Amino acid sequence: MDFMQVLTSAFSSALGPQAIVFALAAIGLNIHFGYTGLLNFGQAGFMAVGAYGLAVTVVTLEFPFWLGIAIGLMAPIVLAIVLGVPTLRLRADYLAIATIATAEILRLIFGAVEYKDVFGGTNGLNGYARTFQDFNPYSSGLDLGIVRFRADDLWSMTVGWTLVALGCILVWALMRSPWGRVLRSIREDEDAVRSLGKNVFFYKMQALILGGLFGGIAGIFYALKQASVVPTDYSTQFTFFAYTALLIGGAARVLGPVVGAMIFWFLMSGLGTFFGQATSGADPLIPTWAMTDVQASVVRLILVGLGLMLLMIYRPQGIFGDRKELAIDAR
Amino acid sequence: GGDSDDDGGDSAAQSEADGVLTFGSLLPQTGSLAFLGPPEFAGVDLAVEEINEAGGVLGEDVVHVKGDSGDTDSGIAPDETDRLLDAGADVIIGAASSGVSMTVIDKIMNAGAVMFSPANTSTSFDEGDYAEPDLYFRTAPSDILQGAVLSNLLIQDGKQNVAILARQDSYGETLAEQVGEGLEAAGSTVAATVFYGENAQSYDSQVADIAASDPDAVLLIAFEETTTIIPQLVSAGVGPQAVDTYFVDGNTADYSETLDAGLLEGVKGTIPGADSSQDFKDRLLEIDPDLDSFAYAAESYDAVIVSALAAIAADSDAGSDIAEEIVNVTRDGEKCTTFAECKELLEAGEDIDYDGVSGPIELGETGSPTAASIGIYEYDGNNQIEAVDFIDGNI
Amino acid sequence: MPAETSQDALAGVENSPGVPKPDPIVKGSGITRTFGGLRAVDVEHIEIQRGVITALIGPNGAGKTTLFNLLTGFDVPDSGTWSFNGHSLAKVPAYKVARLGMVRTFQLTKVLSKMTVIENMRLGGTGQRGERFWLAPFKGLWSSAEDELTTRADELLARFKLDAKREDFAGSLSGGQRKLLEMARALMVDPELIMLDEPMAGVNPALKQSLLGHVKSLRDEGRTVLFVEHDMDMVRDISDWVIVMAQGQIVAEGTPDAVMSNQAVIDAYLGAHHDTDITELDEAGLEHEAEAELDEGDRS
Amino acid sequence: MSEQLSPDAQVERDKHLAGADGAVLRADNLIAGYLPGVNILNGADLYCQPGELVGIIGPNGAGKSTLLKSLFGLVTIHSGTVTLKGKEITNQRADTLVTAGIGFVPQTNNVFPSLTIEENLEMGCYQEPKKFTERFAFVTDVFPRLGERRKQRAGSLSGGERQMVAMGRALMMDPQVLLLDEPSAGLSPVLQDEVFLQTRNINKAGVSVIMVEQNAKRCLQICDRGYVLDHGTTAYSGTGKALANDPKVIQLYLGTLGAKTD
Amino acid sequence: MRLTLKVLVSAFLALLVLCAPIGAGATEAPTPSPGTATEEPPGEANTPPQDGPYIGVTLLNSADDGAPLPGVTLTVQSPEGQAVAEGVTGPEGRVFIPIPERGSYVVSIDPTTLPAGIQFDGSTERTVNALLDGGNFAQFQIGAEERVQTPFAERLVTATLGGIKFGLIVALAALGLNLIFGTTKLTNFSHGELITFGAIATYVANRGLGLPVIYAVVAAVLAGAVFGYLQDKVLWKPLRNKGIGVIAMMIVSIGFGLFLRFIYQYTFGGSRRSLSEYGAQRRDEYLGFINLAPKELGIIVVAAVVLTITCIALMKTRLGKAMRAVADNPALSASSGMRVDGVVRSVWILGTALTALSGALLAINSQVNFLMGFKLLLLVFAAVTLGGLGTIWGALVGSMIIGLLYEVGPLFGVPSSIKEVGALIVLILILLIRPQGILGRRERIG
Numbered sequence A: 001m002d003f004m005q006v007l008t009s010a011f012s013s014a015l016g017p018q019a020i021v022f023a024l025a026a027i028g029l030n031i032h033f034g035y036t037g038l039l040n041f042g043q044a045g046f047m048a049v050g051a052y053g054l055a056v057t058v059v060t061l062e063f064p065f066w067l068g069i070a071i072g073l074m075a076p077i078v079l080a081i082v083l084g085v086p087t088l089r090l091r092a093d094y095l096a097i098a099t100i101a102t103a104e105i106l107r108l109i110f111g112a113v114e115y116k117d118v119f120g121g122t123n124g125l126n127g128y129a130r131t132f133q134d135f136n137p138y139s140s141g142l143d144l145g146i147v148r149f150r151a152d153d154l155w156s157m158t159v160g161w162t163l164v165a166l167g168c169i170l171v172w173a174l175m176r177s178p179w180g181r182v183l184r185s186i187r188e189d190e191d192a193v194r195s196l197g198k199n200v201f202f203y204k205m206q207a208l209i210l211g212g213l214f215g216g217i218a219g220i221f222y223a224l225k226q227a228s229v230v231p232t233d234y235s236t237q238f239t240f241f242a243y244t245a246l247l248i249g250g251a252a253r254v255l256g257p258v259v260g261a262m263i264f265w266f267l268m269s270g271l272g273t274f275f276g277q278a279t280s281g282a283d284p285l286i287p288t289w290a291m292t293d294v295q296a297s298v299v300r301l302i303l304v305g306l307g308l309m310l311l312m313i314y315r316p317q318g319i320f321g322d323r324k325e326l327a328i329d330a331r
Numbered sequence B: 001g002g003d004s005d006d007d008g009g010d011s012a013a014q015s016e017a018d019g020v021l022t023f024g025s026l027l028p029q030t031g032s033l034a035f036l037g038p039p040e041f042a043g044v045d046l047a048v049e050e051i052n053e054a055g056g057v058l059g060e061d062v063v064h065v066k067g068d069s070g071d072t073d074s075g076i077a078p079d080e081t082d083r084l085l086d087a088g089a090d091v092i093i094g095a096a097s098s099g100v101s102m103t104v105i106d107k108i109m110n111a112g113a114v115m116f117s118p119a120n121t122s123t124s125f126d127e128g129d130y131a132e133p134d135l136y137f138r139t140a141p142s143d144i145l146q147g148a149v150l151s152n153l154l155i156q157d158g159k160q161n162v163a164i165l166a167r168q169d170s171y172g173e174t175l176a177e178q179v180g181e182g183l184e185a186a187g188s189t190v191a192a193t194v195f196y197g198e199n200a201q202s203y204d205s206q207v208a209d210i211a212a213s214d215p216d217a218v219l220l221i222a223f224e225e226t227t228t229i230i231p232q233l234v235s236a237g238v239g240p241q242a243v244d245t246y247f248v249d250g251n252t253a254d255y256s257e258t259l260d261a262g263l264l265e266g267v268k269g270t271i272p273g274a275d276s277s278q279d280f281k282d283r284l285l286e287i288d289p290d291l292d293s294f295a296y297a298a299e300s301y302d303a304v305i306v307s308a309l310a311a312i313a314a315d316s317d318a319g320s321d322i323a324e325e326i327v328n329v330t331r332d333g334e335k336c337t338t339f340a341e342c343k344e345l346l347e348a349g350e351d352i353d354y355d356g357v358s359g360p361i362e363l364g365e366t367g368s369p370t371a372a373s374i375g376i377y378e379y380d381g382n383n384q385i386e387a388v389d390f391i392d393g394n395i
Numbered sequence C: 001m002p003a004e005t006s007q008d009a010l011a012g013v014e015n016s017p018g019v020p021k022p023d024p025i026v027k028g029s030g031i032t033r034t035f036g037g038l039r040a041v042d043v044e045h046i047e048i049q050r051g052v053i054t055a056l057i058g059p060n061g062a063g064k065t066t067l068f069n070l071l072t073g074f075d076v077p078d079s080g081t082w083s084f085n086g087h088s089l090a091k092v093p094a095y096k097v098a099r100l101g102m103v104r105t106f107q108l109t110k111v112l113s114k115m116t117v118i119e120n121m122r123l124g125g126t127g128q129r130g131e132r133f134w135l136a137p138f139k140g141l142w143s144s145a146e147d148e149l150t151t152r153a154d155e156l157l158a159r160f161k162l163d164a165k166r167e168d169f170a171g172s173l174s175g176g177q178r179k180l181l182e183m184a185r186a187l188m189v190d191p192e193l194i195m196l197d198e199p200m201a202g203v204n205p206a207l208k209q210s211l212l213g214h215v216k217s218l219r220d221e222g223r224t225v226l227f228v229e230h231d232m233d234m235v236r237d238i239s240d241w242v243i244v245m246a247q248g249q250i251v252a253e254g255t256p257d258a259v260m261s262n263q264a265v266i267d268a269y270l271g272a273h274h275d276t277d278i279t280e281l282d283e284a285g286l287e288h289e290a291e292a293e294l295d296e297g298d299r300s
Numbered sequence D: 001m002s003e004q005l006s007p008d009a010q011v012e013r014d015k016h017l018a019g020a021d022g023a024v025l026r027a028d029n030l031i032a033g034y035l036p037g038v039n040i041l042n043g044a045d046l047y048c049q050p051g052e053l054v055g056i057i058g059p060n061g062a063g064k065s066t067l068l069k070s071l072f073g074l075v076t077i078h079s080g081t082v083t084l085k086g087k088e089i090t091n092q093r094a095d096t097l098v099t100a101g102i103g104f105v106p107q108t109n110n111v112f113p114s115l116t117i118e119e120n121l122e123m124g125c126y127q128e129p130k131k132f133t134e135r136f137a138f139v140t141d142v143f144p145r146l147g148e149r150r151k152q153r154a155g156s157l158s159g160g161e162r163q164m165v166a167m168g169r170a171l172m173m174d175p176q177v178l179l180l181d182e183p184s185a186g187l188s189p190v191l192q193d194e195v196f197l198q199t200r201n202i203n204k205a206g207v208s209v210i211m212v213e214q215n216a217k218r219c220l221q222i223c224d225r226g227y228v229l230d231h232g233t234t235a236y237s238g239t240g241k242a243l244a245n246d247p248k249v250i251q252l253y254l255g256t257l258g259a260k261t262d
Numbered sequence E: 001m002r003l004t005l006k007v008l009v010s011a012f013l014a015l016l017v018l019c020a021p022i023g024a025g026a027t028e029a030p031t032p033s034p035g036t037a038t039e040e041p042p043g044e045a046n047t048p049p050q051d052g053p054y055i056g057v058t059l060l061n062s063a064d065d066g067a068p069l070p071g072v073t074l075t076v077q078s079p080e081g082q083a084v085a086e087g088v089t090g091p092e093g094r095v096f097i098p099i100p101e102r103g104s105y106v107v108s109i110d111p112t113t114l115p116a117g118i119q120f121d122g123s124t125e126r127t128v129n130a131l132l133d134g135g136n137f138a139q140f141q142i143g144a145e146e147r148v149q150t151p152f153a154e155r156l157v158t159a160t161l162g163g164i165k166f167g168l169i170v171a172l173a174a175l176g177l178n179l180i181f182g183t184t185k186l187t188n189f190s191h192g193e194l195i196t197f198g199a200i201a202t203y204v205a206n207r208g209l210g211l212p213v214i215y216a217v218v219a220a221v222l223a224g225a226v227f228g229y230l231q232d233k234v235l236w237k238p239l240r241n242k243g244i245g246v247i248a249m250m251i252v253s254i255g256f257g258l259f260l261r262f263i264y265q266y267t268f269g270g271s272r273r274s275l276s277e278y279g280a281q282r283r284d285e286y287l288g289f290i291n292l293a294p295k296e297l298g299i300i301v302v303a304a305v306v307l308t309i310t311c312i313a314l315m316k317t318r319l320g321k322a323m324r325a326v327a328d329n330p331a332l333s334a335s336s337g338m339r340v341d342g343v344v345r346s347v348w349i350l351g352t353a354l355t356a357l358s359g360a361l362l363a364i365n366s367q368v369n370f371l372m373g374f375k376l377l378l379l380v381f382a383a384v385t386l387g388g389l390g391t392i393w394g395a396l397v398g399s400m401i402i403g404l405l406y407e408v409g410p411l412f413g414v415p416s417s418i419k420e421v422g423a424l425i426v427l428i429l430i431l432l433i434r435p436q437g438i439l440g441r442r443e444r445i446g
């Protein structure tokens, strides 16, 4: 049993690119759900159009990389508008279903055999990330003992954490402003806001676009760091996990999504390594009759589920959340 | 491989020669492909065991670290890959699904480790960035060959109007396409090609499409959902006893436990791989007595053996060195079929041509097999398979 | 001075339903709204005089709130035209109506529970630059406006006795306090016409009295007030004009005194005791009636 | 809190409690609140003798609703006791209190919006469904509108109609003690009178009633005894008449508007 | 086209030439005609060669019930047109022509050697890509009749029945979800796992305890009820008592779903299992146009009956009304004397039992797998939303629409690999027209 390795992999994941993807997506969800109360369960869809926007432009249409990035950023905005115009009228729970359905539709279409020429079917697309990789200034990895990254990850992380930081600053600046106040009041009662002369639809649309844009950025970043887009990456499960990250950190808090994503991946990776080690080798820590190594990787997910439940039970407002706010609708 | 503490800060986790050849397996333990995992893991474990029994590689026992590829939904593959690389993996055996492989291939190649998939059949690994045999290899024969064998088998049996029901993923799509092309070129018609999504909960409409096309044979390209689809085919009047049915490697398995006796009698299926002899199966069962399918076990086994032989040939356990030898040890040279035998030859300075349990394994320009042996099996009254023929072929 | 002129302006107006006024701020005709088979609003003609306090009264379910909803764009009528300050308001969305200067409160209060009272108030401010997305991130651009807004909000809160609750979540207010906040927030919009839907229900009498003074001063500043109320003391005290609705229609209109002595209104709405000051109503009377009721109850 | 009471207030309190013996419902020195650490009730006392009609008035936010809710087990009581017929019921679950004979009409959210009027009323006698037909006839007699619209969903009713449903629900039950929180709010004058009348009737029929009202004049008129609540404590108590004419109460709370004659 | 015509004409001429001398007597021969070429088949052409690649062709006349066509000459050429080899079909219509090495070849049939009266359609040439070491086969379709495609109406009936069956299964789960949502306002993302629970419970009762499937289903429903009770007691009730909001509860349900899903995998494994009975069944005909297998009929009847009874009971009984009351306002419900906890608990029991039944029926219809419920979850949500969240009949209406769209959609051009898409798009469209769902009602403003 090598506890050092458990910690290393946990910390590396918490800081690594995968956590960044979740942080970016969760920042978007925070704008949607945390501040505006839009129950968007289709964040994976926003990510998918961002990623596919880039990949299709570069691979299928053979346009330059930077145009791909531009289109990847436009795509979630367009999706937000197309999706928002009809659905922003819906009540929160109906909106959730409409967005979940949209994300699934997108994913299925991206993966369909019928459109294989454009989207690459279930295999997805790859071969658009060269330019990004060529910019990598690091020639070697980093090993600080407790965290360890390869050169390409370091580059992804530099870009990724910069994006996350910029995102947080933007969210912070926006949410303390009257604009943010309008969003938060829409979360409480749309009609009241309307009666005060605010164009609720317009604000909701702005929030949907902004949050969707962060989703798109998460998707593009995902696509770049992994150098391939595959439709199954953008399933509902991803959105669930992103929500998990958001709520661990605490909704409607600027740093909530970031810290949440880090904790989520710390646990996912740490537990995975721990149980992987505990069940492998000639004389495993946990005897095989109790747990086989196949079961070990399942246990991690069981524990994540359990942890999520316990967190919500004992700290329903998340790490940063405000307990007082929750108590309001208690009765 | 091994412990990389002494690697220094500048080349963290880069696959380096450290004397110990470490295999990382990135194969499905969770998620929707989890059923594919056990035989693959067993294949890897068996190979590792045999290698070490034969004295290991470069004088050291080889090491096997297990990783879970999940499915692409769960998104844990990149993370697990990091873990494997951190554990010093020089060769990563995996992933099973082409989609998952896509999500980690760049990561692995950038780390300088070999990625050796036992089950990727997608043609995209022979194209674009991955066309060169740099660090990516596979033992799964390309779908082109299996497609040829299948369509040939159907024509041989005089089928004129074949309906194809296939899983929508890189596996099902390519195979369906290859068989379809083969059939049409050889003068048969494809009555219908129908796909179902991996999340499908009911196959009624697809099965109805098949039935409506009035086929004289049904080709079912599926994984374990076969056990769900067959009864539905029966209900729709196009079950195996009404219309001749053909299986592929994904579903040519033992259904004595899961389907009613006699249901599959006469169904034919193909599995790439030379006669995966009973002996090999028995050895696998010693490793994992619970195995009920052997899909890709032989390919996994061979991937490990080939990498180990390449390491011996390169006299190094660094990924990039191994990669340079992998194609060589599979072709043009003294034929040998077991690790011990090949190792002896190599140590005697001979050029070898390893022929494995999954077939002759001649890896080509792109790191994929160019020759393979494909077995044809037929079901008996107990829904168990029996080999009827083995066909060798080239691409 | 304005109070006199406005009252003067109505002096010559006839006391009949749907009567035209000299200087109407709101004009509507043929407005109908049905729910299933129920005709909730069926107003032939309505005009609200500018610069006065108009009370809208009527039995429960007469259609007062529904009329408010229609006028302010929260609900869509089956038919009808109406205008505010000369702008036709058909199909104009609610927020635009509010921006034009016609702001309403809700009978069932709509406070923003998880925001503090002062934030609720600030939200009422109109034309805030900081509410525009591109300007929002730069605090310098809106902070001075925000300070002014806060000063104004604090003044109103003090008047509405909510200053102690300034930093509390609005969701923790008592029933009456919510009503107060609702009204105070509407005043933050600084509207030309303010429409209050039962603003004083549940407000304690002493505070109510002091707030009436505030409403009067709004009129004196030249604003128009339209309010729904069931408290006849209040109606009598502050309104310049009263419109009575019943079953969706306007059945009577006129000065408070004229309307309250209208026998039809008394029968349908005010009840037998309305002209008896309630403090003078003797218990015997009540008890007598109560017994009569009980007898009836027994018989049925 | 009680330790901090000035000797004067203590005397007041003793005087008040002297009449509390045999009370059907009695609250002693209640300290209660919604959030931990923030008390809304700071030692409120209240009692109600059998057959008595007790009125509670007070400024907005004084804690009147909180007092009723804590009597009824909907707000956690941190200290103090509530007794029903001598039996302690502090912090008991609301539905058991219904069984024990207390009925409650809340101030806000007092109807089931997605149920029809008829179903709402049916919920009023949830524990005794057999009485439904009889009581329903009675309620629709008091509020004919409820009978006409019996199939309409309460969520689409006007403010006043909702209030009728809420009051109607209370009339459906047959409690020994009835707690009413502003039952007349939002009703037209004629119906307000009706509500007071019916409350009086119910009370006459032997039910003890505790009602919170902002229509203070009417309330003090019909009640046997009244309380003025301020800042979570009982500031004044006395007979309805006495309170209505107490200049301090008038100045602080009642105002002069209602007394004005044109 | 022109090629085909040419081939046909030449084949016809050839036949004429062949048939002319034989005259009327030729029709008498039922056995393969003793033509000269097929008298004594050349040995190597009629048995596959021992090694080396070869091209194999079997000529059968589909018009004559697949009777073999002997004596037909086939030639093999290289793609460049050089003759490589030649062969004549034997009595079984077969010929095996060895080729020197693997590669691409053109096989052509000599029309003049075809027997008389043969309908030959299609090209006389085949390009064979001989990749294999043994036989590389080619085929000529002779006398093939038009394939009878099933008429559209019949396919529509089949698809509709499939849709009804699937819709009813979804409806059971959707009703369960709607009950729970309707009462607790909890969007339960672990509902899919309750479906799986029913299926696994059925499997365990059937295979583990050896009960017949019918009893196993009953056992699963009972187990579902117990599971619902325990869930409420151990998890949801304590959460309610802590006053945790619905959003937090929703997240708990995501966690709980994850937890259950992988507990299933941990204990049950990742593969599909089937029940011991009702595996493959052929369909019987009812009323002349309805084709259903007995198990399908059983599923439809059981689901329909249970749904109807439950819905009516919920409309009529006090408990049904109490559920809606608690959904609206728990505090007021308590004030009316309802045991809110009791009502919610009954909802969990009933909802989980219904859902377990759905899972059990799904297990009979298809199979048992730890992901089956999770995969169905989105459709169940879609169904509930479509009908109107929290409305009792809405779950039923929504599910039937989803079920039908799911199965009938492919007939109208939805690619069947993504047949969910059709259902989901319609869901969104309907929400646009009726944002509150089909049976949902708008709330009043003000």
Ligand SMILES: Nc1ncnc2c1ncn2[C@@H]1O[C@H](COP(=O)(O)OP(=O)(O)OP(=O)(O)O)[C@@H](O)[C@H]1O
Binding pocket: C035, C036, C038, C040, C058, C059, C060, C061, C062, C063, C064, C065, C066, C067, C107, D156, D157, D158, D159, D160, D161, D186, E443, E444
């Ligand atoms: N959405 C709706 N669906 C059905 N009926 C409705 C709806 N909204 C209002 N009504 C009915 O229309 C009538 C008028 O309602 P409205 O709210 O306008 O009355 P109101 O005059 O404001 O009464 P109150 O003084 O009690 O507030 C009522 O009878 C009400 O039941």
Ligand SMILES: Nc1ncnc2c1ncn2[C@@H]1O[C@H](COP(=O)(O)OP(=O)(O)OP(=O)(O)O)[C@@H](O)[C@H]1O
Binding pocket: A328, A331, C171, C172, C173, C174, C175, C176, C177, C202, D034, D035, D040, D058, D059, D060, D061, D062, D063, D064, D065, D066, D067, D107
């Ligand atoms: N849910 C709650 N959470 C926190 N604080 C609350 C809550 N409800 C009420 N309060 C606070 O408790 C105090 C008393 O409220 P309560 O509702 O008892 O007043 P009230 O006397 O009934 O007033 P009103 O006449 O306006 O109804 C108020 O200051 C209010 O802000």
Ligand SMILES: [Mg+2]
Binding pocket: C064, C065, C066, C107, C197, D158, D159, D160
């Ligand atoms: Mg109203």
Ligand SMILES: [Mg+2]
Binding pocket: C174, C175, C176, D064, D065, D066, D107, D181
């Ligand atoms: Mg109150």
